[in-house]
Each structure stands twice: as C-alpha cells, then as structure tokens.
Amino acid sequence: MIDVTIIGAGVIGSAIARELSRYDLDVLVLEKESDVCEGTSKANSGIVHSGYDAKPGTLKARFNVEGNKLIHELSKTLDFPFKENGSLVLALEEEGRKGIEELLERGKANGVPGLRILEKEELLGLEPNVSETAVCALYAPTGGIVCPFNMTIAFAENAADNGVMFRFDTKVNSIGKKTSDNGEAYYVLDTTGGSFETKTVINAAGVYSDVFHNMVSEDKIHINPRKGQYLLMDKAAGELVKSTLFQLPSKLGKGVLVTPTVHGNLMVGPTAEGIEDPEDTSTTSEGLDLLAQKGALSVKALPRLTITSFAGLRAHEDGGDFVIGEVKDSPGFIDAAGIESPGLTAAPAIGAYVAGIVKDILKASEKKEFISVRKGIPSMALATPEEREALIASDPSYAHVICRCELVTEGEIKNAINRTLGARTVDGIKRRTRAGMGRCQTGFCLARTIPLLAQALGVDEEQIRKSGKGAYYIEGKIKDNL
Numbered sequence: 001m002i003d004v005t006i007i008g009a010g011v012i013g014s015a016i017a018r019e020l021s022r023y024d025l026d027v028l029v030l031e032k033e034s035d036v037c038e039g040t041s042k043a044n045s046g047i048v049h050s051g052y053d054a055k056p057g058t059l060k061a062r063f064n065v066e067g068n069k070l071i072h073e074l075s076k077t078l079d080f081p082f083k084e085n086g087s088l089v090l091a092l093e094e095e096g097r098k099g100i101e102e103l104l105e106r107g108k109a110n111g112v113p114g115l116r117i118l119e120k121e122e123l124l125g126l127e128p129n130v131s132e133t134a135v136c137a138l139y140a141p142t143g144g145i146v147c148p149f150n151m152t153i154a155f156a157e158n159a160a161d162n163g164v165m166f167r168f169d170t171k172v173n174s175i176g177k178k179t180s181d182n183g184e185a186y187y188v189l190d191t192t193g194g195s196f197e198t199k200t201v202i203n204a205a206g207v208y209s210d211v212f213h214n215m216v217s218e219d220k221i222h223i224n225p226r227k228g229q230y231l232l233m234d235k236a237a238g239e240l241v242k243s244t245l246f247q248l249p250s251k252l253g254k255g256v257l258v259t260p261t262v263h264g265n266l267m268v269g270p271t272a273e274g275i276e277d278p279e280d281t282s283t284t285s286e287g288l289d290l291l292a293q294k295g296a297l298s299v300k301a302l303p304r305l306t307i308t309s310f311a312g313l314r315a316h317e318d319g320g321d322f323v324i325g326e327v328k329d330s331p332g333f334i335d336a337a338g339i340e341s342p343g344l345t346a347a348p349a350i351g352a353y354v355a356g357i358v359k360d361i362l363k364a365s366e367k368k369e370f371i372s373v374r375k376g377i378p379s380m381a382l383a384t385p386e387e388r389e390a391l392i393a394s395d396p397s398y399a400h401v402i403c404r405c406e407l408v409t410e411g412e413i414k415n416a417i418n419r420t421l422g423a424r425t426v427d428g429i430k431r432r433t434r435a436g437m438g439r440c441q442t443g444f445c446l447a448r449t450i451p452l453l454a455q456a457l458g459v460d461e462e463q464i465r466k467s468g469k470g471a472y473y474i475e476g477k478i479k480d481n482l
C-alpha cells in the first residue's frame with residue numbers, strides 16, 4: 001500500500017510532493033495530463049504577491065506572506081527564475097486614496113514588510129511611463145515575478161530526485177473509502193492506469209478539487225471556475241514598466257495588471273469571467289479588447305505588440321478562502337482545494353503545511369539523504385561569454401541554435417528531455433527551455449524541435465505531441481502517399 005497519493009501535478013501538488021520527499025514515505029503523484037504544470041499553474045500572472053490583498057486571518061493571507069518569503073529563498077536553492085521587482089497598486093482617481101490606505105492597513109495586519117504610499121511625483125520617478133491620471137499608489141517592495149512553469153517543474157524534479165513517483169496521463173476517476181482489519185481508514189483510487197491503494201490522499205486537483213472532496217465527504221464544497229484572459233507582448237515592450245502595476249478596483253470595475261514577466265515580456269490581464277465548463281480556456285476578441293482598454297489606463301502608451309494570448313481558470317470556492325486540511329469525516333484525506341490566487345505565491349507554504357499534516361498522521365521520520373538543491377537547465381541566452389564557452393566545450397550542441405527568438409540551443413533541448421521528469425512533448429520543451437516562447441511562437445523552431453524529440457524518445461515524428469493526448473502535429477507525410 002502506498003503511503004501518500006497526490007492527485008494533481010500543478011504547483012500545489014508539486015510543492016507538496018517536494019516537501020513530502022523530505023520524509024521516509026512512498027509518495028505517488030497522479031496527473032491526468034502528460035506533464036507537470038498543465039492546469040492553472042501554467043496560465044496565470046506569475047506574480048509573487050507580497051500579501052496586502054487577502055483579508056487578515058484567512059488562509060490566503062497567511063500562506064501568501066509565508067510563501068512570498070519562501071520563494072525568495074527557493075528560487076536560489078531550486079534554481080528557477082524570480083525577480084523582486086516590487087508592485088504598485090494605482091489609484092487612478094482621487095476617490096481611490098481611501099482604498100489605497102485600507103490596503104496599506106490590511107497589508108500591515110498581514111505582516112507584509114516595507115509597504116508605503118507613493119505620491120504622484122515619487123511614483124513617476126519610479127515608473128516614468130505610469131499614467132498621468134494616477135494620483136498615488138501603494139508600493140510593495142517584496143512583490144515579485146516568477147516563471148510559473150519553472151517553479152512548478154523545479155518542485156517536481158526535486159521531489160522526483162528524492163524518490164517521489166509521478167504517473168502522467170493517469171486520470172483519477174473515483175475514490176473509495178475503506179477500513180482495514182485494524183480499523184484504519186485507507187483509500188482506493190480507480191484511475192485510467194489501474195487502481196491504487198493508499199493510506200492517505202492529497203487532493204490538489206485544481207478546478208476539480210471539489211469533485212474529489214465531495215466523493216469522500218458529506219460536508220460539500222463547490223468550485224466555481226473563473227476565467228482570466230491575458231495578452232502577452234513582445235520583449236520590445238518589456239521595459240515599459242519595471243514594477244507590476246495593479247489598478248485599485250473602482251467604479252470602472254476590477255482592473256487589470258500590467259507587468260513585465262521574469263523573462264522580459266510585457267503582460268496585460270486577467271479578465272474575470274464566471275464560466276460553467278472547467279476546461280474552457282478559450283480567449284475571445286471581447287476579452288482581449290477589454291484588456292487593451294483597461295491596460296491603457298495604467299500606462300501612458302500601451303504598445304500594440306501582442307505575440308500571443310491565453311487564459312487560465314481560477315478555482316474559486318464559494319467560501320472565498322483556500323480549503324486546506326484533513327477532511328473531518330475522512331481521516332487521511334487532505335484537501336488543498338480552491339487554491340485560486342495567490343496560490344502560486346502560497347504554494348511552497350501550503351506544501352510545507354500539508355506535508356506536516358501527513359507527517360503527523362503517518363508518524364513519518366525525516367530522510368537523512370534528502371537532496372535540497374536542484375540545478376536548472378543552463379541558459380545560453382543568459383550565460384556570460386565564459387559560461388557559453390564552457391558549455392560548448394562540454395557539449396558542442398550548445399553552439400547549435402534551435403530557437404532564434406529566445407536563443408535556445410540543441411544542448412538545452414537535449415538537457416530538457418534527458419533530465420529527471422524530462423520533456424515528452426513540444427510544450428514540455430517550451431516550458432523548460434523557452435524554445436517557441438518568442439516572437440514567432442514556434443514558427444521557425446517547431447520543425448527542428450519535433451525531430452530532436454522524436455530521436456531522443458526513439459519514436460516516429462508522427463508520434464510527437466504538442467501536449468495532451470491526441471494533440472499530434474503530423475498527420476502523415478505527403479511523400480508517403482506518392
């Protein structure tokens with residue numbers, strides 16, 4: 001029997017897996033998609049919130065502030081891109097000043113360090129391209145930006161290096177609650193890859209976390225998916241602002257953010273739309289137009305340099321807070337449910353908290369040989385001339401450029417495929433190396449990435465997928481029909 005089974009390899013499941021891998025436990029992660037980070041964790045703002053937004057006393061407030069601190073440290077030990085660029089909440093009219101003061105007080109109550117209000121002159125000194133209509137702003141110096149894919153992948157890789165097993169393309173269909181001969185509860189998970197008996201279950205299934213909770217508990221929860229669409233702009237727009245600019249909600253609506261990404265693009269978003277279908281990540285022309293209009297309120301001139309758009313789904317639980325902890329009527333079943341924003345920021349803190357619950361239930365002891373450090377894929381784009389030379393000397397394929405927009409080489413792609421939990425799809429390569437993330441959006445590099453992946457996996461090019469099941473690029477070769 002497995003000690004712990006985690007449903008979902010998003011940032012929450014992966015962070016929990018990493019923390020559990022400190023203990024002498026058999027841990028299994030079941031993920032219905034073909035890779036880590038295929039759900040909401042891949043489609044969000046990538047902001048490491050400082051923690052002024054959540055209501056004091058909530059789980060959101062607690063885990064946001066703790067998570068922010070942890071990400072500052074973990075970005076170094078687990079080697080993922082993070083930048084403390086600071087964030088600003090703009091009041092775009094005088095009436096907003098009161099709201100800014102309230103946020104300041106809330107942030108102080110949550111224990112957020114360094115918060116202060118900037119008046120217009122200081123604001124324009126910090127961000128010369130901020131809109132002239134901005135009256136004042138709340139400045140949060142500990143706000144940051146992170147690569148959500150790399151952070152999630154880093155947690156998962158480190159967990160796997162410490163013995164956690166990951167099963168992809170394995171969908172959990174149902175959970176049966178059982179009692180053993182000695183009266184202890186255990187669970188049987190029926191999946192597309194067989195059935196698994198497990199002493200404890202961690203429900204980290206994102207927008208589906210209510211489904212699993214409700215399979216084992218009489219005390220029902222309900223997730224309402226809320227879609228957020230984004231515009232991602234070319235790196236030529238990336239230096240428009242240094243900080244993340246939020247808008248104070250006003251009579252004009254909730255507002256959107258304008259932010260640089262940690263890789264140097266500019267992003268505008270998200271919309272907030274209640275939807276029925278938890279798979280609906282479509283973007284719409286109305287949504288994207290709205291973003292362009294709202295984003296233009298924060299800055300003097302918002303460039304029209306969009307290279308792609310995407311949408312993510314918030315797992316909003318009706319109670320409005322995260323649902324975390326052992327379910328009362330199901331011993332050993334632990335929720336990490338309803339993890340909407342600031343879930344990315346909160347992930348490492350939630351990971352440590354949930355792992356602590358499991359440790360106590362199973363009376364687990366710490367591993368002596370826990371590997372706390374992980375090294376990411378070297379980036380030729382960011383390397384110094386000396387580092388580039390050393391990489392090329394170690395493997396000449398680091399001199400062979402595959403993605404010219406983002407300067408990604410064959411050596412990096414091979415590394416992405418061959419490492420722990422390596423890429424098995426084109427999106428897997430993209431998220432690990434940035435090949436295809438640039439201006440041409442795979443237009444030039446796809447024809448090179450597919451053969452590299454096919455060769456490394458020992459399969460035909462026809463079998464290479466974009467991401468999930470059935471997303472094949474090549475239907476057949478025209479010359480085969482001649």
Ligand SMILES: Cc1cc2nc3c(=O)[nH]c(=O)nc-3n(C[C@H](O)[C@H](O)[C@H](O)COP(=O)(O)OP(=O)(O)OC[C@H]3O[C@@H](n4cnc5c(N)ncnc54)[C@H](O)[C@@H]3O)c2cc1C
Nearest residue numbers: 008010012032039040041045047172206228342343344345
């Ligand atoms: C628009 C938007 C913007 C956001 N911006 C920010 C931000 O800037 N900062 C921040 O801190 N947070 C942000 N968030 C929140 C953050 O992205 C989420 O809290 C976080 O990604 C949730 O992670 P998760 O692991 O719970 O969910 P997911 O990433 O969705 O992972 C759940 C996993 O469970 C798997 N799964 C589901 N059902 C099954 C099944 N039956 N069998 C097996 N596997 C299953 C899914 O495939 C998925 O991989 C944002 C969210 C959205 C939507």
